[in-house]
Amino acid sequence: KQEVTQIPAALSVPEGENLVLNCSFTDSAIYNLQWFRQDPGKGLTSLLLIQSSQREQTSGRLNASLDKSSGRSTLYIAASQPGDSATYLCAVRPDRGSTLGRLYFGRGTQLTVWP
Amino acid sequence: DGGITQSPKYLFRKEGQNVTLSCEQNLNHDAMYWYRQDPGQGLRLIYYSQIVNDFQKGDIAEGYSVSREKKESFPLTVTSAQKNPTAFYLCASRTKGPHTGELFFGEGSRLTVL
Numbered sequence: 001k002q003e004v005t006q007i008p009a010a011l012s013v014p015e016g017e018n019l020v021l022n023c024s025f026t027d028s029a030i031y032n033l034q035w036f037r038q039d040p041g042k043g044l045t046s047l048l049l050i051q052s053s054q055r056e057q058t059s060g061r062l063n064a065s066l067d068k069s070s071g072r073s074t075l076y077i078a079a080s081q082p083g084d085s086a087t088y089l090c091a092v093r094p095d096r097g098s099t100l101g102r103l104y105f106g107r108g109t110q111l112t113v114w115p
Numbered sequence: 116d117g118g119i120t121q122s123p124k125y126l127f128r129k130e131g132q133n134v135t136l137s138c139e140q141n142l143n144h145d146a147m148y149w150y151r152q153d154p155g156q157g158l159r160l161i162y163y164s165q166i167v168n169d170f171q172k173g174d175i176a177e178g179y180s181v182s183r184e185k186k187e188s189f190p191l192t193v194t195s196a197q198k199n200p201t202a203f204y205l206c207a208s209r210t211k212g213p214h215t216g217e218l219f220f221g222e223g224s225r226l227t228v229l
Contacts, residue, residue, distance in 0.1 A: 034218055043121075043205055043220040089158070093216065102148070102173065103218060107157035 002027045002094055006106035013080055013113055021075040021109045023090035028068050031095040035064050035075050038087045038108070047088075048075070052095065080113045087111070117142045121206050121221035128193075128200070128228050136191045136224045138206035144219075147189035148207040151175060152223075158205070164189055193226060201228045 003026045013019055023033070032051045036044040048057045048064040050073070056065040061078040073090060089108040119140045128134045138147065149161040160173030164183040178197025183189055189208075193200045203225050209218045 032216065036220075041203075041223075041225075043222045044207075046217055046219060049217045091218065102160055102163055102171075105150075105158040107155075 002030075002092060002104040004090060004092055004104050004106040006088075006090060006109050008109060009107070010110040011112070013111075015081060015113055015115050017080050017113075018076070018078050019080055019111075021077070021088050021111070023073040023075070023106055025071045025073075025092045025104070027094065028071050029095050030068065031093045033064075033066055033073050033090060033092045034103070035062075035073075036089045036091065038089060044089065077111075080111075082113050082115055084113050085111055119206060119208055119219055119221035121204075121224050123224060124222065126224060126226045128226060130228055131195045133192055133194050134226065136193070136204055136206075136226070138189045138191065138221060139187055140189075140208045140219075140221075141187060142208060142210075142219065143186070144208035144210050145186070146209050146216075147183070148209075148218075149173075149179075149181065149189070149191045150205045150207065152203045152205060161191065161204075200226055202226060 005024045007022045034049045035047040038044045050057045050066045063076040066073045087108040087110045091103040091105045093103045122137045146165045148163040150158040152158050159175050161179050162181040164170035167186050170183050180192045205223050206221045207218050209216045
């Protein structure tokens, strides 16, 4: 069974820092990996989707990389701002087996950016 | 605007009552999902459906039921058999296909059992 781990569980940084959030998964047979942001009491907002054939995706100050063979993804946030404070989750979608349609989520990294 | 609508946003239930959470999407997505989120637990999959009139149990299906009679709708019923139903419930959907399939979420429904 696929397991997804996110490190660190929580992170607190001053405004302006560049930071890296980590996601690892145990089974490299994936179709894609998706990063989400969740604000307190809200649903999840999709940030970036990386297909298994891709190495990275960028959106504004966000860059996500994927190393499928080693079971790792990183989310890089440049020049962090207080508005980036949220919980960040990653999810992987397997490419085979009876669980073909579902996604597996990590528990998230709770990020606080202080002014 | 295209999106996923969950209702109600907040729901209070007495013990022993069944309640139904609504999830509607106008994104023309094939697959739909229900997740439960508890503090410190992460997201847990309750049920998912990849096509109309078909659905599969997730990891914590006991005490829940779903239907998928229309492509746009995937309601979740929390039955009295669910022992600890107080939680935040999230509905999601995505397009079908191996190399597409970005997952989108609704805003969630918070259920509290009194």
